[in-house]
Amino acid sequence: GQQLNQSPQSMFIQEGEDVSMNCTSSSIFNTWLWYKQDPGEGPVLLIALYKAGELTSNGRLTAQFGITRKDSFLNISASIPSDVGIYFCAGQLISRPDSWGKLQFGAGTQVVVTP
């Protein structure tokens, strides 16, 4: 089963509000990634994080690699209708050939934006 605990499960927010979600793990990861999945599509990479404490932005999205290496956070500022979707955190245990591409995913956070 999945080892990543992602919260909240869902969020209903108004357009213009900020959104925060987080992901925790029982294992230490060397890489954290955040994906977004729209209905009928595969996940799309939003942000990748490689170092403990790292803070990375992609437009209105900001993600942080937790200092303990067991958690990560994603923030969306000034939400707009197209931010609707399911956001997944994913972690890679260690960077070595036999773990390349083997990501562990959280269960996702469903974001609904109302006008």
Add this chain to the structure above:
Amino acid sequence: DAGVTQSPTHLIKTRGQQVTLRCSPKSGHDTVSWYQQALGQGPQFIFQYYEEEERQRGNFPDRFSGHQFPNYSSELNVNALLLGDSALYLCASSPGGRDGEEKLFFGSGTQLSVL
């Protein structure tokens, strides 16, 4: 530049049957990973192919097998289908080298329904 393409998009099978799903990786990528995504869950790693060999495998039974062809495209085969195999099957590709191996590019998936 074509992204990851999967076929078919939808498939309906009955218990006990066998199914083959196909995937063409993103141009320039030589590594293909397969994930299973149950309804309401995050993707779970099935296995990964590189240089036409299975490089690593997740916790899936031997009923799940795969193949990679010289042109890097891949197939996922599932034998003796069970109701619980109903899910969205995602193919993801990545470059084979160390840089960016964790940045998976996903296809839109094949929705498999087992009746």
